[in-house]
Amino acid sequence: MSGITKRYGQFLAVDDVSLNITPGEFITLLGPSGSGKTTLLNLIAGFHKIDGGQILVDGRPIHNVPTHKRGFGMVFQSYALFPNMTVTQNVGFPLRMAGADRETTERRVAETLEIMRLSEHAQKSPSQMSGGQQQRVAIARAIVMRPKVVLMDEPLSALDRRLRESIQIELRDLHQTLGSTILFVTHDQGEALTMSDRIAVLNAGRIVQIDTPVNIYRHPSNRFVASFVGESNLVEAEIVQKRGDMMTLRNKAGYVFNAQSRSAIDVGRAMVLVRPERITISNEAGANSVPVKVTSALFLGEILRIEAQMEGGETLLIRCTDSGHRGLPAVGDVLHASWGASDCWVLS
Incomplete structure (x- = not known):
């Protein structure tokens, strides 16, 4: 993406942000509330229109492509599971909407449930599952189409510390298994340092430093990064x-x-x-x-x-x-x- 800008009235939420992401990379947008990280993710997802700049995937502009045609997987903070569907039905929903045949849908759902260690919960409804299990269902639904890019908006914030740390490890393992590009939004420095290949630190709508977790922590570029990260x-x-x-x-x-x-x-x-x-x-x-x-x-x-x-x-x-x-x-x-x-x- 290059020169991305987004205004809400006089408020500049995203200010001339440029970011190159390598295919297969796990990159985290890290920053305090109001820094622009979720707004930037929503612009990439297509939930909001950009006011300036361009977003490209494999060299092709997508900022005028509708959200459902961008081919991204999305994991929300609120899980957004269908309460009247079983785990199998929730995970298979994107495949059914894409017109996949029954055999393909059943095979892909079974593979994904196995990856996410959810096979034994296949016929449960979301209300019969813990918060951590529901979050794994939401992730399974996002990856069942094997998208090139998965967008995650603070997906672990509602979990307790021990469960959050456990799913952090699962996400890293999942990333290595699938090879998808993951763009992860969080305000939690520990999450960012644990999981990311690179971290983009945002403040006031701008990226103030982007680097590996080690360099962000050991060699921050300014006082803001030094005081915010750790x-x-x-x-x-x-x-x-x-x-x-x-x-x-x-x-x-x-x-x-x-x-x-x-x-x-x-x-x-x-x-x-x-x-x-x-x-x-x-x-x-x-x-x-x-x-x-x-x-x-x-x-x-x-x-x-x-x-x-x-x-x-x-x-x-x-x-x-x-x-x-x-x-x-x-x-x-x-x-x-x-x-x-x-x-x-x-x-x-």
Whole structure:
């Protein structure tokens, strides 16, 4: 798609968005409410008309093609199953609408139910099934035609955490089995990082960064991406020296550290991203550490979540594994924190 624009009155919901998707790719549109991700998906699906730009599939424009002729599978947040139909009838509905013969329909439905582990529920109605099972039926209905492209609009948001994580894995396996292109919309960073080949982060109707999950998380392009995708510490520091893609910086507490940087800035002050899990803490002062005072400490099972304040007044969020020998620090305890150059990133 190229230069896609959509207005609602004076509100610019999608602002000159261009995105190339490789066949067979699992790509996620990630962003907060109002960022334009669902609007963009609806434009691709054909539910709304674009005001500018073009959408192409295999080099052919489709933005003037009716929704039902675009050949896309669609999974909605609300499942949208027919309550008066069995699982088999729900899944076979697209085939019947396409005029497939009975033998083809029965064979394709049986194959799809097997893929989605729904064979034993074939004659049940949606009301007899759990939320997770209903969601699998909705996915089965979307893929039964073996579409080249499957569009998914926050399909897991209504599920509890454990079930959501289970279906995330199933979706990744399904993607590898079918080889379809999947365009997935979510506001959940964990979902995006877990399932995607690439993530397009949207804000105010524009794509602000598109990259692999690893690069989005480790090397965000700006403050918005850094703060939206995962928890982060944004440390303001003075640039002491820059050599190539490495900077030496000093923060308000006087802590001198190195950081990776692709920024054109080489003098003055910079904002540095430090992920909470990349901070090392110790009870004893090290050769390159900074003292911090604990202001909050939570035990989260395998993870300890600690908030601590540096001498300059900045707060650090620290996440570390519960190794068994480390006790949960008390409020007021002094710890010594440090991080290396590969643990932080200077934002542009």
